[in-house]
Amino acid sequence: MSLRKRTIRDRYDDLGGRVYDMRYTEEQRLKYESMLTEVRVRPDDIVLDNGCGTGLLFEYVTAYMVGLDVSIKLLSKARDRAKDVVQLVNGDSENLPFRPRVFHSVMSFTVLQNALSPARMLREMDSARHGDGVLVVSTLKKSLSKQEFIELFIKSNLKIKKVVDTENINDWMIISE
Ligand SMILES: C[S@@+](CC[C@H](N)C(=O)[O-])C[C@H]1O[C@@H](n2cnc3c(N)ncnc32)[C@H](O)[C@@H]1O
Numbered sequence: 001m002s003l004r005k006r007t008i009r010d011r012y013d014d015l016g017g018r019v020y021d022m023r024y025t026e027e028q029r030l031k032y033e034s035m036l037t038e039v040r041v042r043p044d045d046i047v048l049d050n051g052c053g054t055g056l057l058f059e060y061v062t063a064y065m066v067g068l069d070v071s072i073k074l075l076s077k078a079r080d081r082a083k084d085v086v087q088l089v090n091g092d093s094e095n096l097p098f099r100p101r102v103f104h105s106v107m108s109f110t111v112l113q114n115a116l117s118p119a120r121m122l123r124e125m126d127s128a129r130h131g132d133g134v135l136v137v138s139t140l141k142k143s144l145s146k147q148e149f150i151e152l153f154i155k156s157n158l159k160i161k162k163v164v165d166t167e168n169i170n171d172w173m174i175i176s177e
Pocket residue numbers: 005008009012024028050051052053054055056057068069070071074091092093094108109110111114115
């Protein structure tokens with residue numbers, strides 16, 4: 001693992017799940033709620049939460065879920081939150097350890113800004129989803145401009161269904177189908 005990735009992982013490990021939740025539960029809730037009204041998830045779908053952190057998203061999605069994250073500390077908090085329809089994986093969002101096309105939807109909230117190669121991370125998520133699956137991706141507004149975020153999708157040949165840009169939310173968010 002590269003030095004930069006280790007540094008990011010250690011930063012989240014040091015923060016820990018309890019503090020993460022205290023600081024970010026409300027902020028992330030706004031993102032989930034504004035995106036998930038736009039996406040159809042069926043209860044028997046299999047959904048990947050790429051960079052799941054403490055698993056805050058699990059409470060908003062009714063489906064079989066796989067939560068992947070690089071931080072063991074955040075995953076151990078996610079374990080407390082995970083129901084029996086959730087599996088957790090310690091891994092790298094830019095090198096997904098899954099066969100192609102196994103997920104109905106692939107979601108990733110506020111993770112892309114950490115990627116060494118955002119294009120690679122998008123590619124990995126794209127190949128993990130079914131041909132007709134949905135990608136839901138958000139990234140911090142301060143990490144890149146809205147236009148740069150959109151261009152990342154265009155250059156990756158990903159069709160954009162909707163760009164969500166809400167003033168009181170810190171992320172740009174894109175749904176790709
Ligand atoms: C801002 S948090 C968002 C967590 C979660 N998606 C949420 O909505 O609360 C960023 C997450 O990305 C994870 N992360 C950063 N780089 C990663 C990588 N290369 N592979 C997997 N997870 C990564 C961090 O450990 C952290 O859990």
